[in-house]
Amino acid sequence: MRAEKTQKIAFFFLLLSTLLIVIPVGLIVVIIVQKGIPAINWQFLTDIPRQGMRSGGIFPAILGTIYLVSGAIIFALPIGLLAAIYLSEYARDNLLTRIIKLAIVNLAGVPSVVYGLFGLALFVVFFKFGASILSGSLTLGIMILPIIITASREALESVPYSFREVSLSLGASKWQTIRNIVLPNAIPGILTGTILGLGRAAGETAPILFTVAAFYLPRLPQSISDQVMALPYHLYVISTQVPNVAEKVRYGTALVLLVLVLFMNLVAIIIRYQFRKKKKW
């Protein structure tokens, strides 16, 4: 009887821990949505910031984030995908592979602000790109590389081995097999990883602080060597650096950023779900 009582108490605490995580998450989302919605209108989404960011819209920040994220993915997707192909199709189980995997884990664990320092030292100062979309995108690109590699590798490895054997036995070369058989079957997984990487890049602030983000730039960028505003940095600025910004504007900005990031995650989850349902093996 005592064992059962202990079990009841223990399970209660496990449930409690779970609720302590899930309920605040729900609350955070509800609060931001509830207080942010009143700020959202056409002007807020399409106008430039006015009166020292206290009114007007956040369009330059939205556009800046889209530019940065696109730049990051243009850089990271090809490298990440090829790296994943190497790991899943070519790498043998040896020390080199072990070191590559360890490097990926470490790349994923480097603090985001250290990426910012690195981007500053390498792209802004050493390559003299200056604080620009180019520097920011490359920095974000390297940061999301491990996400793309890991997800793509899992997708590639989940393609059954027999698919490859059939292709090879028909006389296809290794690369033909990868391109025509393995890759098409892994696309949903690769897409999921890519979108998650995009979401991460869109939400990060520290890596873009010294490499691209502009405090206040009420015009649109003309080239990749321009600075831009970015949503996460803009939220930081209006919440801590600029006094007397209406609460509504802050919540509105947080909501736009949150929706952008969660939307990407949702798309990734849906693709994964659809794929699992349709999977033929």
Next chain:
Amino acid sequence: MRKIKEFIIEKLILLCGLASIFFVILIFIFLLKEGLALFKTVGVDKFLFGQKWYPISEPAQLGILPLILGSLLVTFGAAVISIPIGVGCALYIAEIAPPKTKEFLKAGIELLAAIPSVVLGFIGMVTLVPWVKNIFHLPTGLTALSGSIMLAFMAMPTIVSIAEDALYSVPKSYKEGAFALGATHWQTIHRVILPAASSGILAAVMLGIGRVIGETMAVMMITGNAAIMPNSILQPVRTLTATIAAEMGEAVVGSEHYFALFAVGIVLFIISFAINVTADLFLHKNK
């Protein structure tokens, strides 16, 4: 012709395969390149154990001990909160929750992982900070405690998902064996499954802590950023990460202050490297 094309492609693939190693080394080299210049003018011991961080006074005092202690204090607080709750939640998801609840809970945890840190920092500022201020009757709610609570949340997705994986990878036969001997479900979890998954859970905890030490924006927004030797969790503190983020914008490229911030970056890089390598060893021991 086709052979040449494939040869080039395969070399390109190998090159990209090595890219991660290349980037890790590149990051370290560039941190060293800028950071080591500091030690021409400031001794390593003065830098690491100096108690005063006044980077723009004349002469500048560049001791990062208060920043290290600030990071440790906030991280310790976050660990105390997030480890029991995170592991408890992982146990609930892996062992107790019915399948539908499980999917729902996992989605909730993924949602938390996806929220940008600046959004969590903002929410912390407008909700948590005033609460801490009122509950403890403090002059300001921007304290190490607020930072710890917020960071605990940011560590939880990492802890829960990796610990849950570790719990799943415990062979079913262990559990069946324990049940067959008449153990209750909790006894089985407590005496059989937890010990069997312990190295994976340890790795989960370490990676969660790694996430906390490296976290920047939320911490900068809610810990108050006072670069003083912390002596209470109810005081403002400043962490290593927040120092870089807050000051690099004003530091002149090539100045002592600029080098010092890179040196702080080296410290952070080494800490995260050590944590990740150790956690990886634990994860592999599990397999």
